[in-house]
Amino acid sequence: PKRKDPTSARNFKADTPGALILCPTRELAQQVAQDAIDLVRHCRGLRIANIVGGMPYQLQIARLQNADLVVATPGRLLDLQRSQQIKLDKVQFLVVDEADRMLDLGFSDDLADVDMTSQRRQTMMFSATFAPRIQQLAMRVMHDGGKHVQKVQIDSPQEQHVNIQQKLFWADNAQHKRTLLDHWLRDTTINQAIVFCSTQIECDGLATDLQQSGFAAVALHGALSQGIRNRRLMALRDGQVQILVATDVAARGIDVPTITHVFNYGLPMKAEDYTHRIGRTGRAGRDGLA
DSSP, X not given: OOOOOTTSGGGOOOBOOSEEEXXXXXXXXXXXXXXXXXXTTTSTTOOEEEEOTTSOHHHHHHHHTTOSEXXXXXXXXXXXXXXXXXXXXXXXXXXXXXXXXXXXXIXXXXXXXXXXXXXXXXXXXXXXXXXXXXXXHHHHHSGGGGTTOOOOOSSXXXXXXXXXXOOOOOOSSHHHHHHHHHHHHTOTTOSEEEEEOSSHHHHHXXXXXXXXXXXXXXXXXXXXXXXXXXXXXXXXXXXXXXXXXXXXXXXXXXXXXXXXXXXXXXXXXXXXXXXXXXXXXXXXXXXXXX
């Protein structure tokens, strides 16, 4: 049937999707939604909506109309659910991507509270790392306390990624560390690189420094508006930016095949985050250097 104008209040009806994918970051949710759109391109009548924070509410409410699959970040999804813009009682399939991060952020309580258990037939959780304490949290979200959960493990998180070469360099002080980074970024084998920092301030300062040194570099972190974050990630994908200076907002799921190097300029807070950071390179059979 012809789709009625979703921006008109009289045509509004709360969306009742059959499938829901949850992601911890906006960038990952947008990437997953785009992949899903590509996958269903030749299936008629399947509508996909992407719901993330930092974007206009009205636009997202309009996109939600008649959506079968919703890809969302938890904050905006719960906002829309509380304001009756979306109903989750018809969700049959729930996918939690980067599940350990989602549960570690305290989202397990929200997941348990969300009323979508009556119809749900399958819950799937994915991550490259899943610490035992997080697995216990995951069971709270599953039916029957996780009695019938099946665990599928492809590789051990401790197993070294054969495509990613890892190197460690000792620095005498902050200035020496900065000089070392400058030296390595001039390596001609770099196609594109991500430089991970520990804080947003360090991220902005280093990106500015690199720009002044002649590098095509931009910063990416959670304090930036979503419009800027989207444009900078798109510039990286399009090859206009060679170096992305980022916090752990870019550590999970971001798939840019041309990233050949990852630099841990500021160390991550957790060992699991290191695994995810270096996984931005050496993807799909390619080689990478961390």
